[in-house]
Amino acid sequence: MINIAVTGAAGRMGSKIIKNILEQDDMNIAAAVETPDTPLEGKDIGEVIGVGNIGVEITPANKLEEVLTKVKPDVLVDFTIANAAVKTIKTASINNVNLVVGTTGFSDEEMTEIKEAITLNKVKAVIAPNMAVGVNVFFKVIKDLAPILSDYDIEIIEAHHKHKRDAPSGTAVKVFEIIAHELEDESKKTCVYGRNGLVGERTAEEIGMHAIRGGDIIGDHTVLFAGDGERLEITHRASSRQAFVNGVMKAVRYIPIAEKGKISDMADVLGLK
Ligand SMILES: NC(=O)c1ccc[n+]([C@@H]2O[C@H](COP(=O)([O-])OP(=O)(O)OC[C@H]3O[C@@H](n4cnc5c(N)ncnc54)[C@H](O)[C@@H]3O)[C@@H](O)[C@H]2O)c1
Numbered sequence: 001m002i003n004i005a006v007t008g009a010a011g012r013m014g015s016k017i018i019k020n021i022l023e024q025d026d027m028n029i030a031a032a033v034e035t036p037d038t039p040l041e042g043k044d045i046g047e048v049i050g051v052g053n054i055g056v057e058i059t060p061a062n063k064l065e066e067v068l069t070k071v072k073p074d075v076l077v078d079f080t081i082a083n084a085a086v087k088t089i090k091t092a093s094i095n096n097v098n099l100v101v102g103t104t105g106f107s108d109e110e111m112t113e114i115k116e117a118i119t120l121n122k123v124k125a126v127i128a129p130n131m132a133v134g135v136n137v138f139f140k141v142i143k144d145l146a147p148i149l150s151d152y153d154i155e156i157i158e159a160h161h162k163h164k165r166d167a168p169s170g171t172a173v174k175v176f177e178i179i180a181h182e183l184e185d186e187s188k189k190t191c192v193y194g195r196n197g198l199v200g201e202r203t204a205e206e207i208g209m210h211a212i213r214g215g216d217i218i219g220d221h222t223v224l225f226a227g228d229g230e231r232l233e234i235t236h237r238a239s240s241r242q243a244f245v246n247g248v249m250k251a252v253r254y255i256p257i258a259e260k261g262k263i264s265d266m267a268d269v270l271g272l273k
Pocket residue numbers: 007008009010011012013014033034035036061079080081082084085101102103104105128129130131132244
């Protein structure tokens with residue numbers, strides 16, 4: 001049985017992940033953690049997310065270490081917010097708890113802190129800004145296309161629901177990184193966020209980045225390669241959070257074979273490397 005702690009347990013992703021874990025024969029909810037000031041402290045997480053009592057009380061994040069020491073989970077799954085996730089990752093690493101992290105919006109400094117904690121404490125970790133299987137195939141397609149269309153103008157467009165706090169999305173940032181890496185020897189490396197005013201003609205160095213926010217859009221990503229007389233658009237659309245949750249289940253099951261002290265991604269999990 002894989003014992004799992006979930007941080008962000010009452011959130012959009014956390015609650016869905018818990019529901020899915022409850023449906024798996026080989027997985028068990030060991031702890032459900034919410035914000036330090038959560039009014040849900042002590043309430044049963046199953047009741048809160050509408051599946052009935054499951055015998056797991058919500059723990060506030062200031063008691064994370066306490067609960068990890070008590071229930072000793074095999075994996076902690078985190079879908080929260082960047083600054084909170086950094087603290088959670090450090091606490092889990094120090095307590096020898098492996099990690100599956102879907103939270104996005106980490107700064108470079110935060111990513112360095114995260115890497116240090118995972119390397120020093122030799123825990124296993126899968127961290128990916130988008131756990132959907134299709135999106136990770138999309139990353140591979142973009143990686144293959146970028147060098148072929150290196151002289152085309154490249155723009156990245158993403159769309160998400162109105163509640164999303166970070167922009168551009170972690171997935172769009174990853175797409176930029178993939179393209180910039182593939183074009184390492186080329187000049188196209190500058191990310192230009194939106195355009196406003198008299199910005200002049202587009203340069204060949206630019207990769208445009210555009211974030212749309214509205215309604216209940218789960219998550220769309222398009223990479224546009226525009227040339228003279230033609231354009232190629234590659235689009236991934238998530239129509240349900242279930243796509244991410246299915247990836248989380250795969251990431252959790254990958255943990256036993258993951259390399260210690262290294263951050264694995266979904267390409268490792270899905271064997272796409
Ligand atoms: N990797 C992926 O596939 C993927 C998919 C969807 C969303 N996300 C990312 O996951 C994160 C969460 O998204 P969401 O839509 O579920 O957000 P949400 O706001 O619905 O849920 C976040 C939850 O985290 C809780 N939280 C905040 N600080 C906490 C702390 N210190 N300890 C414990 N819980 C804490 C909040 O109370 C909330 O319930 C975002 O960064 C989002 O971009 C990633």
